[in-house]
Every structure is written in structure tokens, then in C-alpha cells.
Amino acid sequence: MSPQVIIDERKTRSGAERIMTHQERLTAIGETIAGIAHSIKNMLGMIKGGEYQVESGLQREDLARIREGWAMVKTGNQFIADLVLKMLTLYRDTQPAYEEITFREIIDSVLMVLKSKAKEKGVRFEVHLEPENISGMVDVGCMREALLNLADNAIDACPAENGCIKFGAVHSNGLHTELYVEDNGRGIAPEIEPRLFEPFFTTKGETGTGLGLPVVQKIVEEHQGVLRSGPGPQGGARFTIRIPRREALG
Amino acid sequence: MAGTITHEHSQADKATKSGVIFKILVIEDQSQYARFVQSVFEDQGYHVQTASNAEEAMQLVAGEAPDLITLDLLMPGKTGVKLYRDLRKHENLQNTRIVILTGLDHDSQGLCSYNEFFKRISRGGQVSEPDAYLTKPIEAETLLHTAQKLLGQ
Numbered sequence: 584m585s586p587q588v589i590i591d592e593r594k595t596r597s598g599a600e601r602i603m604t605h606q607e608r609l610t611a612i613g614e615t616i617a618g619i620a621h622s623i624k625n626m627l628g629m630i631k632g633g634e635y636q637v638e639s640g641l642q643r644e645d646l647a648r649i650r651e652g653w654a655m656v657k658t659g660n661q662f663i664a665d666l667v668l669k670m671l672t673l674y675r676d677t678q679p680a681y682e683e684i685t686f687r688e689i690i691d692s693v694l695m696v697l698k699s700k701a702k703e704k705g706v707r708f709e710v711h712l713e714p715e716n717i718s719g720m721v722d723v724g725c726m727r728e729a730l731l732n733l734a735d736n737a738i739d740a741c742p743a744e745n746g747c748i749k750f751g752a753v754h755s756n757g758l759h760t761e762l763y764v765e766d767n768g769r770g771i772a773p774e775i776e777p778r779l780f781e782p783f784f785t786t787k788g789e790t791g792t793g794l795g796l797p798v799v800q801k802i803v804e805e806h807q808g809v810l811r812s813g814p815g816p817q818g819g820a821r822f823t824i825r826i827p828r829r830e831a832l833g
Numbered sequence: 834m835a836g837t838i839t840h841e842h843s844q845a846d847k848a849t850k851s852g853v854i855f856k857i858l859v860i861e862d863q864s865q866y867a868r869f870v871q872s873v874f875e876d877q878g879y880h881v882q883t884a885s886n887a888e889e890a891m892q893l894v895a896g897e898a899p900d901l902i903t904l905d906l907l908m909p910g911k912t913g914v915k916l917y918r919d920l921r922k923h924e925n926l927q928n929t930r931i932v933i934l935t936g937l938d939h940d941s942q943g944l945c946s947y948n949e950f951f952k953r954i955s956r957g958g959q960v961s962e963p964d965a966y967l968t969k970p971i972e973a974e975t976l977l978h979t980a981q982k983l984l985g986q
Contacts, residue, residue, distance in 0.1 A: 624936055624969055627969070628866065629863070629866060630970075632865070648872065651865065652869075655865045655869065
């Protein structure tokens with residue numbers, strides 16, 4: 584084969600690769616747009632339903648129905664706001680702003696946010712820290728967001744009665760810290776596991792954005808860490824964030 | 834959970850079949866959205882029941898058959914596609930109209946469009962099509978007119 588032919592083949596191959604990459608990008612963009620559109624359409628349905636409840640409630644002077652309708656409008660608005668924030672976290676390149684903090688402080692702020700949801704479902708929280716004042720260098724806002732997403736999922740996964748979520752933090756060795764969130768639900772179904780971190784995939788029906796776990800994964804990767812999922816000792820799911828101990832690395 | 838009928842006589846007349854009030858079953862896991870659909874039908878005098886999952890739905894249809902069912906496709910547990918097949922095959926529901934009411938119109942859950950839905954329900958044996966396929970967001974009027982048309986009103 585002459586050198587000219589080799590060059591031509593290379594040209595062709597690189598052209599094909601370029602086209603493939605372009606097509607793959609278009610497909611990915613299309614899937615993302617479809618996912619966003621799907622989520623927003625669902626919530627527009629919620630808001631429209633709320634409008635109906637408010638308007639018909641006003642006509643009937645039915646305060647309970649007006650309240651229901653207004654709650655639907657708020658649910659829809661909150662969902663869309665949440666979706667936009669998660670999209671920005673997921674698709675924007677960011678560098679963690681590291682600061683030292685005790686994991687107790689981060690977990691407590693997560694518990695504060697989820698207190699009413701957990702109470703509504705009868706879920707109790709347990710926190711296991713080794714040592715009690717365990718701390719680390721993390722982007723506090725991002726790590727809080729990651730734990731919040733995991734804990735929010737954990738509440739949804741808990742059984743209707745005696746739900747229990749355990750949070751933990753431990754220095755797994757001299758160089759890493761592990762944070763975990765586990766529930767006592769039914770665990771992760773084997774057919775679901777491969778799709779867990781796929782954007783817009785959700786098992787929560789039409790009320791899930793499908794962006795919670797991809798956001799957690801991105802935050803963990805930005806911390807040069809690893810996110811693992813699997814069965815926990817309570818029989819439910821356990822998500823573990825393993826990040827390097829930057830303070831130990833110096 | 835059973836809904837109550839809150840309507841005026843003129844509306845009740847519209848929602849009857851030879852003087853018997855039409856019964857509608859709303860299968861929807863999102864409770865707020867279920868309440869909205871329930872209100873739309875109840876405001877016109879229909880008797881409405883709601884089910885938030887497949888198990889509840891199958892229990893309800895085992896009793897008195899509804900005249901019309903609205904079915905959400907994306908619910909935790911048994912998928913809407915599987916539930917649709919079960920409902921269509923149910924001996925009590927041979928004369929029941931089924932309306933799909935879903936937010937699904939893309940392929941992130943392996944479903945896209947009505948054609949894909951129909952392909953999936955047809956796997957593993959022939960099953961008849963839904964009587965209507967509506968995608969959210971939907972206007973209350975559209976939902977109501979669809980139901981009225983299917984019920985021959």
C-alpha cells in the first residue's frame with residue numbers, strides 16, 4: 584500500500600470519526616432536551632391542574648379546593664426550579680471551593696431540610712461518625728447538595744412504616760474519607776442498577792427529575808472521589824461517597 | 834379510595850347512562866394530579882374512584898366495573914404498560930373505555946409516542962388499543978370532552 588493510500592485512509596477514518604462524534608453529540612443533546620421537555624411538560628400539567636382547582640374552587644367558594652390547587656401550582660413551580668438548578672449543576676464545569684468542615688455540620692443541615700418530609704413518612708434518622716468530630720476538606724455547598732439528594736431518595740425508598748436512614752462518615756484509611764447514606768427499603772432492583780446514574784432515568788414516576796444521582800456523581804467526581812451503590816446492612820440501598828483526604832495529603 | 838359525587842342536577846343528567854351515573858376510575862400515583870382529574874369529572878356529576886398504584890386499581894376493578902378508566906403510564910412498581918395489558922384482559926372490563934393520560938412522549942423510559950406504546954402493549958399477544966392517548970399537560974376541557982365522547986354523550 585502506497586503512502587498516499589495510507590494518508591487517504593487516515594483522512595477518511597478521521598472524517599468518519601468526526602461525523603460519528605457529531606452524531607453522538609446531536610443524539611446526546613436530543614436526549615437531554617427530550618428529558619427536560621418531558622419533565623417540564625409534566626409539571627406544566629401539574630400547574631394547569633392547579634389552575635383548574637383554583638378557578639373552580641373560586642367559582643364554588645370552596646376554600647379547601649383553592650388550597651389544593653395552589654399547592655399544585657407551588658409543587659409545579661418548585662419542581663421546575665429544582666430541575667433548573669440540577670441542570671446547571673450537572674452541565675456546568677465547576678471547581679470545588681474547598682474548606683474544612685465537620686461532617687456533622689453538613690449532615691445536620693441536610694437533616695434540617697428533610698425533617699418535615701421524614702416526619703410525614705415516619706422515617707427516623709441515625710448518624711454514625713467515627714470519630715465524632717470527623718472533618719474534611721470539601722466544597723460545603725456541593726457536598727451538602729450531594730448528601731441531600733441521597734437522603735431525599737432514601738426517604739422515598741423507605742417502607743411506609745419504621746423507615747430508618749443511617750448517615751455515616753469514617754476515615755476508611757489514612758488517605759480517604761467515606762460518607763454513606765443507607766435506607767431500609769427494598770434495595771436496588773438488579774434491572775435498575777445499570778441505569779441509576781443515567782440522566783432523566785427515574786423510578787419515582789412523574790415526580791422525579793431523574794437528575795439527583797447524576798448530580799451526586801458529578802459532585803463526587805469533582806472531588807476526585809468515587810460514588811458506589813449497593814445493598815446496605817439494613818437490607819435497603821447504601822450509597823457511599825469515597826473522597827480523598829485533602830487535609831491529609833497536605 | 835372512593836370519591837364523592839358533588840354536582841348539580843343538570844350536570845348529573847349529563848353524566849348518566851339511562852339514569853345510572855357513569856363511573857370513572859382514575860389511576861394516577863401523583864395524588865395532587867389525581868385530585869385534579871377527580872375534580873374535573875366530579876364537577877360534571879360522574880362517580881369517581883382513584884387508585885394510586887396497580888394493586889389498588891386491580892382491587893377496585895374486581896368489584897363493580899367502571900365505565901371509563903384514565904391510566905397514567907409512569908408509576909412506581911408495575912409499569913403502566915403491564916397494567917394496561919392486565920386491565921384490557923380483565924373479564925370485568927370488556928366494555929370499559931381506557932384513556933391513557935401520560936407525560937410520556939419521548940424515549941428516556943423506553944417509550945416514545947403512541948406508536949411505540951402500542952408496539953409494547955402488543956408484545957406477548959394481541960391486545961386492543963387504548964380508546965384515547967392524551968399527553969400532559971392537558972386542559973380540563975379536553976379531558977372531559979374525550980371522556981364524554983367515549984361514553985357516547
